Amino acid sequence: MKRIAMIAVLVFAAVFFGGCQSAGTDYSAKENWAYCEDGENKAADVFFICPTVYMGEEDMHNMSLGDEDAKASFLGATNMEKGIYDDKCRFFAPYYRQAALDVYKMSTDEAQGYFDTAFEDVLASFDYYYKNYNGGRPIILAGFSQGADMCLRLLKERFSDEELSGRLVACYAIGWRVTEEDIGEYPQLKFAEGESDTGVVVAFNSEAEFIDNSLMIPKGTKTLAINPLSWTNDTSPADKSLNLGACFTDYDGNITSEIPEFTGAYIDEIRGALKVTDVSVEDYPAGLDIFEDGIYHLYDYQFFYRNLEKNVQTRLDAYLNAQ
Numbered sequence: 533m534k535r536i537a538m539i540a541v542l543v544f545a546a547v548f549f550g551g552c553q554s555a556g557t558d559y560s561a562k563e564n565w566a567y568c569e570d571g572e573n574k575a576a577d578v579f580f581i582c583p584t585v586y587m588g589e590e591d592m593h594n595m596s597l598g599d600e601d602a603k604a605s606f607l608g609a610t611n612m613e614k615g616i617y618d619d620k621c622r623f624f625a626p627y628y629r630q631a632a633l634d635v636y637k638m639s640t641d642e643a644q645g646y647f648d649t650a651f652e653d654v655l656a657s658f659d660y661y662y663k664n665y666n667g668g669r670p671i672i673l674a675g676f677s678q679g680a681d682m683c684l685r686l687l688k689e690r691f692s693d694e695e696l697s698g699r700l701v702a703c704y705a706i707g708w709r710v711t712e713e714d715i716g717e718y719p720q721l722k723f724a725e726g727e728s729d730t731g732v733v734v735a736f737n738s739e740a741e742f743i744d745n746s747l748m749i750p751k752g753t754k755t756l757a758i759n760p761l762s763w764t765n766d767t768s769p770a771d772k773s774l775n776l777g778a779c780f781t782d783y784d785g786n787i788t789s790e791i792p793e794f795t796g797a798y799i800d801e802i803r804g805a806l807k808v809t810d811v812s813v814e815d816y817p818a819g820l821d822i823f824e825d826g827i828y829h830l831y832d833y834q835f836f837y838r839n840l841e842k843n844v845q846t847r848l849d850a851y852l853n854a855q
Contacts, residue, residue, distance in 0.1 A: 557653045559660035566607050569665055570623040576670035576848055578617040580625040581679035582610045588632025593646045595630045608783030613833050615785050616841045617674055626657030630678055636822055654682045670851055673703040680708035691720045701851045705735045707832045709748055709755035723756045727763035728850040734758055736806040740813055740826035747822055755804040760836040761797055772796040772810050776838035
């Protein structure tokens with residue numbers, strides 16, 4: 533009798549406490565995708581992870597997928613970059629419980645759980661996409677800021693699998709750092725060295741020449757980078773004549789302003805940052821209180837929009853021609 537009673541208590545506890553835990557996100561539900569299988573008869577798939585749009589509240593540090601205002605901002609931020617990738621690709625972009633902007637002000641230990649919650653959704657959505665939609669197609673991973681960080685975690689977590697890594701055209705992890713230590717620890721991370729190599733990470737962080745510390749590249753850290761004007765890793769300056777066009781977009785993805793030959797850039801030999809040479813901090817302020825003016829993080833995609841758009845096509849062509 534005591535044994536039966538004990539089993540009943542354990543079953544109750546499992547049901548009750550299990551029900552109190554975070555259940556994760558169901559990616560078989562289309563409402564949990566900003567975009568799912570958008571586009572037909574395209575050569576490859578893009579799996580895009582949105583940057584941070586949720587500011588956070590006193591007792592809420594991961595975006596709720598029931599928050600329609602936050603989801604509207606999420607969709608808008610995705611649209612701002614979508615045009616770079618989706619001309620030749622089907623587009624997938626999951627809503628996920630991203631960490632709020634205020635998490636970046638926390639200590640590493642305090643913040644980790646919120647980033648882990650975000651990545652739980654990213655991993656679940658990618659696994660669902662891969663099982664149900666990919667069908668052997670080439671994959672472009674893409675993200676910006678927190679989205680770039682999540683892309684890199686996804687590479688570390690899933691792309692040691694040879695079949696999966698063989699489908700990777702490139703991972704555009706714009707606006708986050710990739711270090712030599714990362715490359716050494718995770719052999720599946722291969723950093724881009726030119727304009728057409730495939731299976732590689734493409735990353736850079738834009739800043740003014742006087743900046744020596746940022747959230748993305750803390751002082752004393754060196755990141756890897758590729759120059760989106762010259763598509764080299766060296767520190768040689770690339771003239772603004774190589775800039776095919778900066779494009780400034782709205783939340784519908786429309787290009788509201790386009791400026792050819794907008795700025796030159798070079799890779800800093802100490803920080804690995806992409807130093808932007810022809811931009812005024814007065815004209816392009818940082819825009820968020822976690823950045824000082826001269827950190828052009830918010831403009832990483834926009835300053836080099838046409839070069840990135842062309843490069844996606846170049847890498848995809850190189851991948852398809854090698855098959």
